[in-house]
Amino acid sequence: MQWQVIYYTMLRHFSKTVCLWYIASYIQRSKEVNGIVMRLVVQRTSGVEIIIDGKTHSSTSAGLLVLFGTRKGDTGSSCAWLADKVVNLRIFEDENDKMNLSVRDIGGEIMIVSQFTLYADTRKGRRPSYNEAMEPDQAEKLYDLFIDQVKRSGLKTASGVFGARMEVKFVNQGPVTVIIDHDS
Numbered sequence: 001m002q003w004q005v006i007y008y009t010m011l012r013h014f015s016k017t018v019c020l021w022y023i024a025s026y027i028q029r030s031k032e033v034n035g036i037v038m039r040l041v042v043q044r045t046s047g048v049e050i051i052i053d054g055k056t057h058s059s060t061s062a063g064l065l066v067l068f069g070t071r072k073g074d075t076g077s078s079c080a081w082l083a084d085k086v087v088n089l090r091i092f093e094d095e096n097d098k099m100n101l102s103v104r105d106i107g108g109e110i111m112i113v114s115q116f117t118l119y120a121d122t123r124k125g126r127r128p129s130y131n132e133a134m135e136p137d138q139a140e141k142l143y144d145l146f147i148d149q150v151k152r153s154g155l156k157t158a159s160g161v162f163g164a165r166m167e168v169k170f171v172n173q174g175p176v177t178v179i180i181d182h183d184s
Helices: 001-013 016-034 077-087 136-151
Strands: 036-051 054-071 099-101 109-114 155-160 168-182
Touching: 001 054, 036 109, 036 155, 054 136, 054 155, 054 168, 077 136, 077 155, 077 168, 136 155
Parallel strands: 054 109, 109 155
Antiparallel strands: 036 054, 036 168
């Protein structure tokens, strides 16, 4: 294995503790880079409005804003799982002020917006790299598939326009923001 070669090479120059720490971080970074993960940022809102070219494109009332990001290698198999997770995620308060209700339970609405910047890599330099984001033609297919999966819930579902420059106006209630990742 590659990490063993690195370990024995480093052992000539560093203590065993330093070598083991480096190998552990190397393996973790490898998992983060090579693990295929579809990512959502879910925000509880009192409503969302999408404006394109100065005109309202779509809007929703109280419910969720879902920012949708795909990474190279993602597949459609994650879309159904993530759609079910979003629709049933219990982040709304019940009568006891506990987060026990889902957007489905409250009859809320869902706005879905594609956002490749969820895969910004800021580890080097000051300008983010988007090398891990999926190519637009493939990402749009998964975006559309995810929207279709969420619509199957029967809840009002709206979306932005893939690849468009949009203004997203919303009020985050709580604030409540949840990041959901799913391995393909």
